[in-house]
Amino acid sequence: MGMGSDMYRQQILDHYKNPRNYGELEEPTFSHVGENPMCGDEIRIDVRLDDDERIEQLSFTGDGCAISQASASLLSTELQGATIDELLEMDRDDAVDLLGVEVSPMRIKCAVLAEKVAQDGAEIHRGELDKERTTTEDDEE
Amino acid sequence: MSRQTAETVDVEAIREEYPILEREFDGEDLVYLDNAATTQTPEPVVSAMSDYYREQNANVHRGIHHLSQEASVAYEDAHDRLAEFVGASGGREEMVFTKNTTESENLVAYAWGMRELGPGDEVVLTEMEHHASLVTWQQIAKRTGADCRYIRVDDDGRLDMDHAEELIGEDTEMVSAVHVSNTLGTINPVSELADLAHANDSYIFVDGAQAVPNQPVDVEAIDADFYAFSGHKMAGPTGIGCLYGKSHLLEEMEPYLYGGGMIRKVTFEDSTWDEVPWKFEPGTPPIAEAVGIHAAADYLDGIGLERIREHENELVTYAYDRLTEHDDVEIYGPEPGPDRGGLVSFNIDGVHAHDLASIMNDHAVAIRAGDHCTQPLHDELGVAASARASFYLYNTREEVDALLEGIDDARELFA
Ligand SMILES: Cc1ncc(COP(=O)(O)O)c(C=O)c1O
Numbered sequence: 041m042g043m044g045s046d047m048y049r050q051q052i053l054d055h056y057k058n059p060r061n062y063g064e065l066e067e068p069t070f071s072h073v074g075e076n077p078m079c080g081d082e083i084r085i086d087v088r089l090d091d092d093e094r095i096e097q098l099s100f101t102g103d104g105c106a107i108s109q110a111s112a113s114l115l116s117t118e119l120q121g122a123t124i125d126e127l128l129e130m131d132r133d134d135a136v137d138l139l140g141v142e143v144s145p146m147r148i149k150c151a152v153l154a155e156k157v158a159q160d161g162a163e164i165h166r167g168e169l170d171k172e173r174t175t176t177e178d179d180e181e
Numbered sequence: 182m183s184r185q186t187a188e189t190v191d192v193e194a195i196r197e198e199y200p201i202l203e204r205e206f207d208g209e210d211l212v213y214l215d216n217a218a219t220t221q222t223p224e225p226v227v228s229a230m231s232d233y234y235r236e237q238n239a240n241v242h243r244g245i246h247h248l249s250q251e252a253s254v255a256y257e258d259a260h261d262r263l264a265e266f267v268g269a270s271g272g273r274e275e276m277v278f279t280k281n282t283t284e285s286e287n288l289v290a291y292a293w294g295m296r297e298l299g300p301g302d303e304v305v306l307t308e309m310e311h312h313a314s315l316v317t318w319q320q321i322a323k324r325t326g327a328d329c330r331y332i333r334v335d336d337d338g339r340l341d342m343d344h345a346e347e348l349i350g351e352d353t354e355m356v357s358a359v360h361v362s363n364t365l366g367t368i369n370p371v372s373e374l375a376d377l378a379h380a381n382d383s384y385i386f387v388d389g390a391q392a393v394p395n396q397p398v399d400v401e402a403i404d405a406d407f408y409a410f411s412g413h414k415m416a417g418p419t420g421i422g423c424l425y426g427k428s429h430l431l432e433e434m435e436p437y438l439y440g441g442g443m444i445r446k447v448t449f450e451d452s453t454w455d456e457v458p459w460k461f462e463p464g465t466p467p468i469a470e471a472v473g474i475h476a477a478a479d480y481l482d483g484i485g486l487e488r489i490r491e492h493e494n495e496l497v498t499y500a501y502d503r504l505t506e507h508d509d510v511e512i513y514g515p516e517p518g519p520d521r522g523g524l525v526s527f528n529i530d531g532v533h534a535h536d537l538a539s540i541m542n543d544h545a546v547a548i549r550a551g552d553h554c555t556q557p558l559h560d561e562l563g564v565a566a567s568a569r570a571s572f573y574l575y576n577t578r579e580e581v582d583a584l585l586e587g588i589d590d591a592r593e594l595f596a
Contacts, residue, residue: 047539048594057595078551079535080565104565105533106595147539 048106049141051114056106061099061116072161074174076153078146081108085157087165095119095127100154107139107147112154114138124162130155149176189492190484196575198223209545212583217363217391217524217571218549219413222473226417229476230469240465242442252468259471260458266478267389267408268399269425277424277431277458278466282390283313285409285424286357288461289386290321292437293430294355300326303352305378307332307340307369308561309362312554314388318357327354334561338365338514345377353383360392361522364555364569365514366497368392368522375404384430390414394481394573395523396490400425412470416573417477421470424461431457440464489574493523496572500525500581509592513562524571526553529588532595534566540594541587548584 065071068086075082081104090096098119100112118138119127135155136143143151156174163169196202199221204211213221233255239248241256260273269275279285298304304318308331322329330348333341340358349356356378361368371387378385384406392398394415400408405425412421426434436443436454440463445453454460481489498517504510509530515521528534538550549569552559559565570584 047543048536053594079533080552105535107536144539144542147535150535 047141047143047147051140052106052110055110055113059100059109059113061097061113062101063099064101065097065099070161070165072157072164072174074153074157074160074176076104076108076149076176078176079105079108079150081105081150081153083108083112083154083157085112085154085161087158087161089124093124095122095124098158102154104153105147105150107143107150108153111135111139111151115154115158119158124166127162128159130159152176189488189495190574192492192575192577195223195484198225199575200224202575206545212544212546212580214570214572214576214580214584215547215549216394216573216576217414217553217569219419220394220416220573221575222418222477223416223480225480226473226476230418230473233469233472238469241468242459255475256466256468256471259475262475262478263423264425266482267393267410267423267425268401270401271428274428274457275425275431277426277461278471279409279422279424279461280420280467281413281422282311282388282409282411283317283422285407285422286314286317286386286388288424288437289407289426289434290317292434292461293384294318294321294327295325296435298322298325298327298354301352302327302354303330303348303350304328305330305332305345305348305353305356307358308334309338309340309365309367309369309555309558310357310359311363311388311390312556313390314357314359314386315555315557318355331557332358334365334367334558337516338362338367339520340367340369340374342370342373345374349374349377349381349383351381353378353381355384355386357386357388359388359390360398361389361395362514362555363391363524363571364526364553364558364567366521366524366526367514368396368520370520371405372403375406378406379404391522391524395486395493397486406430412474412477415474415477416480418467418470418473421467421474423474428457431461434461436460436463438463442466484574490523492574493572493576494521496576496578496581497521497523497525499578500570500572500584503581503585504588510588513567523573524569526567526569528564528567529591532591534568536595537568537588537591540591541584544583544587544590546580546583546587 065086069089071086073084083102088097135152160174237251239252241253260276264276333344375385386407387405389410393410408425413419443463512527534550
């Protein structure tokens, strides 16, 4: 490759091309969908919790740019075994840190989409939030 | 990079008027291919505006003093010049200054549409409308009880004129059509649409935001009732746009914004309006910008819009031919030729348009990615986003090569 592309390091491309935990779960404890209208990215996240309310499995399906899809894949591996509280404590920087690259300002929404969808899904599951879909446009962080 | 590449215009000399084109990012020369969003501003326009601020700055319409008189004359003359620029023989009485194309759309939609439209009436648009016209008419239709209908775009990215004939009928009150599509690049047969509109006792509004900068436009030859465009897409400044309207229509229309500078007589009970175009330009207008857009019109005429069109046509043909060498490329819109303007929207299989634009940006190549304010059209195309390269008079063949190299890089990364 002629000129290096900082935002597209190997890890991101790897997770984009070979997404981990891709697919829908048979019996999820909760599922949620969301989109990033800017790129037209869409993510659906399925979560199954174990008896201790820990994330037994988190899987996703979706369509969109490499940043959004790699973020979802990375998040799915990161959150294996985590508690809902740990998920809800994550912020924007955590999503970017997972990617391991500097994300240009215009692309931050792509990076946080999966995290937002997972968090909103968890809050809806707990009865603390009521919404059909998540969109990064409501993101006021 | 700035070698002359076309017989049509002397690109090297032209580029010297644009210092911004010398910018580098991380050691790479800027390649600016986002001209459909905004064009760069040449020295004659920048200096006309700074001369205005240095020598003539004052408010218009009001002052007895020298500066105000000079500023007023400059502001008013700019209307005549822009009218002439698009072939309007009525001068300032047919040329209203607004903030941009979008505001020109809103002006007509409110001032004309809110009064004239009602239940059962139809506004006929095209599926390739920019949101500037689509959203505006859609919302005005909702408020007035009118309906919007959309002329289909065929598989080649052209308007289905049979469908246009079907749609434009007795109930049609207004046809609003984009002259050159900012997504497909299609140059639409707007004068045929005007004939259809007029044959059915309706009017036509033409969105010329992507036409006026790039080709000669004659609103009277088109027989447009209204015609809109923006300064910042035609080598002029931001903050100013134009609305051409047939003078009897502008005459009959009520103002849509109120305030000072647009009135003749005011009492506590009522007010009367100044003449066209001033009755549509309340408050302190964009005076330096009017001077700037005047200079832009002079500048473009000095080079020649036929030649600019030919230059862009060469670049878009070259880009199209090179892009279609690969079968992982999907290009939207008609083949280069008499009905395609100087831009190309496309997708590379397996590479999201936003990823492509980011990778391009790493090479200092500026392109657009997204829905280009034509979401419903993208829905029809079955994609969420596309990448778009759009050319102007200062672009070169080498810059198209830089675009293609960037695409090759993206291919390699995503392979
Ligand atoms: C075809 C078309 N119409 C309208 C507009 C809106 O122009 P402006 O943003 O200057 O109002 C644009 C520019 O994006 C355009 O390409």
